[in-house]
Amino acid sequence: MSVIAELRRARGRKSNTTVKRENKVAYLFLVPWLLGFFGLSVIPMVSSLYLSFTDYSLIKPPTWIGLENFQHMLGDARLTNSLRVTFTYVMFSVPLQLTFALLIAMLLDRGMRGLAFYRSVFYLPSLLGSSVAIAILWRQIFGTSGLVNQFLALFNLTGPGWVSSPDTALGTIVILHVWTFGAPMIIFLAGLRQIPAMYYEAAQVDGANAFQRFIKITLPLLSPIIFFNLVLQLIGSFQSFTQAFIVSGGTGGPADSTMFYTMYLYMKGFAQLHMGYASAMAWVLALIIGAFTALNFIASKWWVFYDD
Structure with missing residues (x-):
C-alpha cells in the first residue's frame, strides 16, 4: 500500500x-x-x-484647477449646440439604419439565388463608410454640382448645395450612416435564420397574414438581436467623427450644423490646445454613452423576449 x-x-x-x-x-x-x-x-x-481637472495646453505642464473645466462646460454655448446636433443625429440615424438593415435582411432571408454575393455587396459599405475616401465622395455627391443635383436637373429642378446648407447638411451625414447598414444587416440575417419555420407555418394555417406574422413572431423572437444592434449602433453613433469632419471640411459648418460633440472635442484639444477641457468633455461623453446604454438595458425588460 x-x-x-x-x-x-x-x-x-x-x-x-x-x-x-x-x-x-x-x-x-x-x-x-x-x-x-x-x-x-x-x-x-x-x-x-x-x-480633466487641469489646465493643460500640450506645451506647458498641466496645472490643477479642480472642477473649473466642468463648470465652464455649463456655459459653453457651442458645446450645447454640439450636443443638440449629436442627439439629433443619433435620434434619426440609428432607427433609420436598423429599420433599413432589417428590411434588407428579411429580403435576403427569402433564399434568393446568389445570396452570398448580395450579402457581401451589402456589407461592403460598412467597411468603407467610416473611411476618409467615402466621406470625400459623399461630399462630392451632395455638392452644388454633385450627382444628386445633376439628377434633379434632368427634371428641370434646381437642387441646393446639400452640404453647404444648414438645413440639409446634417441630413446628408444621416443618409451616409444609414447607407452603412451592412454590419447590423448580417446580424439580423443570422437571427432570422434561427427562427423555426414551423412558427410561421402554424400562424399561416391559423389565417395570419404577413404583417401579423411579422408583428407576432418575427419581432418578438428577433428582439434580443434588435437590442444588441441598438446598443452597438447607439454607442458608435455618439462617437461618430470622420464623416462630419470631412463633409464639413473640418469646420463643423455650415453654421455649426454638423458640429458633432466629438468634432468640438477634437477642435478644443488639438486645434485650440485646451487638452484639459477636451479631457473633461471626453469623460462627459463617456457618461452620456453609459447612461443611454444603462437605460437601454433597463427598458429591455419590457420589450426584449428571451425564449427560455
Whole structure:
C-alpha cells in the first residue's frame, strides 16, 4: 500500500509541476495583450481623468484647477449646440439604419439565388463608410454640382448645395450612416435564420397574414438581436467623427450644423490646445454613452423576449 501511495504522491507532484509550467506559458502569451491593455487603455484613461481637472495646453505642464473645466462646460454655448446636433443625429440615424438593415435582411432571408454575393455587396459599405475616401465622395455627391443635383436637373429642378446648407447638411451625414447598414444587416440575417419555420407555418394555417406574422413572431423572437444592434449602433453613433469632419471640411459648418460633440472635442484639444477641457468633455461623453446604454438595458425588460 505504501508503494501505491508513493506513486500517487509522485503523480500529484508531477501534475502540479505540469500545471505550473502551463500557467507560465499562458501568462507569457498574455504579456502582449496585457501590455496593450494597460499601455493603450488603462493608463490613457487614468491620465485623461487626471487631465480633466487641469489646465493643460500640450506645451506647458498641466496645472490643477479642480472642477473649473466642468463648470465652464455649463456655459459653453457651442458645446450645447454640439450636443443638440449629436442627439439629433443619433435620434434619426440609428432607427433609420436598423429599420433599413432589417428590411434588407428579411429580403435576403427569402433564399434568393446568389445570396452570398448580395450579402457581401451589402456589407461592403460598412467597411468603407467610416473611411476618409467615402466621406470625400459623399461630399462630392451632395455638392452644388454633385450627382444628386445633376439628377434633379434632368427634371428641370434646381437642387441646393446639400452640404453647404444648414438645413440639409446634417441630413446628408444621416443618409451616409444609414447607407452603412451592412454590419447590423448580417446580424439580423443570422437571427432570422434561427427562427423555426414551423412558427410561421402554424400562424399561416391559423389565417395570419404577413404583417401579423411579422408583428407576432418575427419581432418578438428577433428582439434580443434588435437590442444588441441598438446598443452597438447607439454607442458608435455618439462617437461618430470622420464623416462630419470631412463633409464639413473640418469646420463643423455650415453654421455649426454638423458640429458633432466629438468634432468640438477634437477642435478644443488639438486645434485650440485646451487638452484639459477636451479631457473633461471626453469623460462627459463617456457618461452620456453609459447612461443611454444603462437605460437601454433597463427598458429591455419590457420589450426584449428571451425564449427560455
